[in-house]
Amino acid sequence: MDIHKEQGTVDRLPQEDVIDLRQYLQTIMRHKWGIIGFAFIVTLLTALVVSSITPIYRATATLLIESQQANIVSIEEVYGLDGGKSEYFETQFGILKSRSLAEKVVTKLDLVNHPVFNQPKKSLLPFEVKWREWLPFELPVAEAQVETEAAKFRSIVDQFMAGLTISPLRKTQLVNITYESSDAELATLIANTLGESYIESNLDAKLQLTLKASSWLSGQLEGLRTELTKAEQRLQEYREKEQIVGERGGLNIAGQELELVAGKLVDARRDRLEAESLYQQVRAIGKNNPSRLELVPTVLQHPLVQRMKESYARVELKRSELAKRYGAKHPTMQAVNSELANARFALNNQILSVVNGIETNYKVAVANENSLKSALEGTKGNIQSLSRKEYKLSEYELDVETKRAVFNTFLTRFNETTATGDLRTANARVSDPAVVPLYPAKPKKKLLVVLAFVASMMFGVMIAFVLQALNNTIKTASEVETKLGMAMLGLLPLLPRNRKKPHQSYAMFMEDPQSSYAESLRTIRTGLILSALDNPHKVVSVTSTLPGEGKTSLALGLAFATGQMEKVLLIDADLRRPSVAKALGLDRAAPGLSSLVAGAAAIDECIQHYEAGNIDVMPAGIIPPNPSELLSSKRFADVLTQLESRYDRIIIDTAPSQSVSDALVLAPLVGAMIYVVKSDSTSYQHAKNGLKRLREAHAPVIGVVLNQVDVKKGAKYYGEDYAGYYDVYGYSSEKA
Structure with a gap:
């Protein structure tokens, strides 16, 4: 049993996680008509909806708002425009969006009576009841009519603002005024009128502000002029009293003097430090040691000292030359020695002279240095005295300057306001007026239809992948090997439906032996024979996971195919739902397997010869109440042993393994077991569980047969997974 298990099980090697784009393409191709159909319906509905939408036209006027106005004189501060530019522009954008400006435009264009803003509302009722006409008297409507008009005006303004868009252009002083309406000309008119109304509103505000500013400035000027005169008189009296001359109370002159003395003091201190350093050197050596004083750099570098040293060196050189020829007591030597002593005496005197210097x-x-210090202290005292006077003087001067600045500002503003009282300049202008749009801005019908088509296609593809992910059936040979872990013994193609022959697979092998279906049966037969050449499987059982997967069709076809080469017995061991006798047109009331095992009939009585297929058939016989007990009995094993001696091959049609345990009971008695899986129908979890139960019972499962395979669909949508099984044997031909 272990040998069969090893033969029937495919080693599943670990595979790398690789994205197979062909599988994605095959999934899309399998559901292409559904995807296309869904996309067509959605696109058609979108086109119908879009065609019923009222087109909206968009008109845009560009307004230039200037933060610095081109006025004759500068009066921005009067109008409050001297703040931050960002805040100013944000304020103007807010005014453009304001409800008050919208109300002005609505009133100016009389939009309350415009047809676009007075479209009749569709009534929810099939007809309206004019109940007022039924009354014998008239109700007062004056007050109600006023309320209705006010509400209507508010409603029109709301509609107006809903279609308005104010969008400033980044890093510019331009702002777009955009209006959307079903009337192209009205949209253009509103966009231009809103810009003009904004400019007019701004001009009116400036005019009112100018008049108020002129009146207020005129009252302030007289008081400011009097205060300025008094401040100037106080300043002049203080200058005369303190005898102040020059700027800043004479501090500028004292400051220059202080800078000059301070600079000379720095130079004197530097000279003193240099002289002190040199003085300390010669003082440390002492005047009694001219030879050491001679080594001081300043002394050594003195020109007279250098000349004296040169003279002394020449005399000494002369003495050394004469000493080679004369003795010490020679008159010439005594004269040279006297000359050398005089030279040395002169050098020492010169060194002492330099040291004294x-x-x-x-x-x-x-x-x-001391003199400059005294002068600096005196200058500082003078500056301090002048600083006290300058501080008081600065107070008077600052008071005068402040009052003069305020007076001049008010005088300038008054003159500007008076000069520009009749000059109306706007802070904005229409740089690009709106033009009547030729084409609607929305809806973009073509774009919406295309987007709907693309979105529906993508959604359809997504649904296709979802359906593919939810499809847990077995469809290809590779899935048999990867999901079930079993070898692929063969497949049976799906036959076209025929109402006259609902089970045409039962007789297809004999009626059309050259068909692809018959060829596939011969392929399975060859696989069965090759699976055990040295020890042929005499007893072969055919089972499946669930009823209706085609195990009976395979048992019949395999019996017919094997019957051409060997003596074959077909046993219907499905004692719950027998179908072999009915499929072959045999007498279902005749004795069969149940009668033989029960001992109610002999072997020859239970076997019928089927001449067309050249096989012997043992039908199920009478359905027993306990099929599992009957198949697991020793009597059945003995019967099977006797039959093995009479036939070359015994094929048993067994009940499904997941429904009942008959296949598990037969597992120890058969030499091979073939597992049938219906293509694109049986979930791999059910088939895997069925095979697991058979393995636990040590069933000799040699392979799986994939039944009812749609050859054309498989070859088209599964590609290489079917190439080896269909194209080689001609399964994908038109005849198949």
Whole structure:
């Protein structure tokens, strides 16, 4: 049993997760007519709906709003335009969107009586009851009529604002006024009128503001002039009292003097530090040591010292030359020695002279620094005195400047306001008036129809993938191997329906032996024989997961195909729903398997020869009350042993494995078992569970036969999964 299990089970190797675009394309092709049909219906409905929508026209006028007006004189502050530009433009956009401006336009264009804004509302009732005509008297309607007109005006304004769009252009002073309406000319008229009304409203506001500003400025000027005169008199009296000359109370002159003295003091301090450093060096050496003083850089670099040193060096060189020829007591040597001593004496005197000069320079530098310090302190005291006067002077001057600035500002504003009282300049202008649109802006019928078609196609494709994901049936040989883990023994193509022959698969092998159906049976027969060449399977059982999958058709066809080569016995072991006798037109009341196992008839009495297929058939016989017990009895095993000695091949049609346990009972008694799965019908979970039960019973399942396969559909939509099974054997021919 383990050998058969190993032969019938396909090793499922781990596969890499690879996106197979061909599978996606095949899924779309399988449902293409449904997708196209759905898209066609949705597109048609969309076209009908779009065609009934009233076209809307859009007109746009461009308005230029200037933050800095081109006025003759600058009076922006009077109108409150000197704030931030961003806030100013946002305010103007808000005015353009305001309800008050919309009401002005509605009133100006008399939109209350315009047909577009007075379209009749469709009544929900089939007819209207004019109940007022039935009354013998008239009701007062004056007050109600006023309320109705006000409500109507508000409604018209709401409709007007609903079609209006104000959209500023980024990083510019331009703003688009867009209006949408079913009347193209009305949309253009409203867009232009709104811009003009905004400009007029702005001009009216400026005029009123100018008049108010002129009246207020005139009253303020007299008081400001008096205060300015008094402040100027106080300033002049203080200057005369303190005898102040120059700017800032003389502080500018004192400041220049302070800067000059401070600069000289810095230079004197630098000179003193340099002289002090040199003085400390020579003082540390002392005047009694000319040879060491000679090493001080300042002394050494002095021109007279350098000349003296050169003279001393020449005398010394002369003495060294004469010493080679004369002795120490020679008159010439004594003269040279005297000359060398004089040279040394002169050099030392010159060194002392330079040192005395360094000391003198140091004392002069100290005196100069002290003198400048005294001068600086005096200048500082003078500046402090002047600062106190300058502080008081600044108060008087600031008071005068402040009052003069306020007076001049008010005088300027008054003159500007007076000069521009009759000048009406707008802060905005229409840079691009709206023109009558030739084509509606919406709905974009073609675009909507195309979008509806594309969206419906995408939705249809999505549904197709959902249906494919929900389809858990077995359709291809690869799915048999991957999902069921079994080898593909063969397949049986789906035969065309024929009302006269509802079960034409029963006799197709004999009626048309050259058909693809007959060829597929021979292929299955070959697979059965090749599955055990050394030890042929004499007893072969055919089962399925559920009823109606075609196990009986396979048993009959396999018996006919094998009967051409061997002596074959077909046993109908489906003791609950036997169908072999009916399919072959045999006597269903004749003794059969149940009678033989029960001992009610002999073997020869239970076997009928079917001449057309050249096979022997043992029908089910009388349906017993306990089929499972009958098949699991020792009597049935003995009967099967006897039959094996008389026939080359025994094919047993068994009940479905998921419905009852008959197939499990027969598992130990058969040499091979073929599992039938109906293509695109049986879920792989059910088939997998059925095979699992058979494996647990150690059933020798050698392979799976995929039944009722739609060859044309499979070859078209499953591609390579069917190529090896159909095209090679001609299954996809028209005859199939």
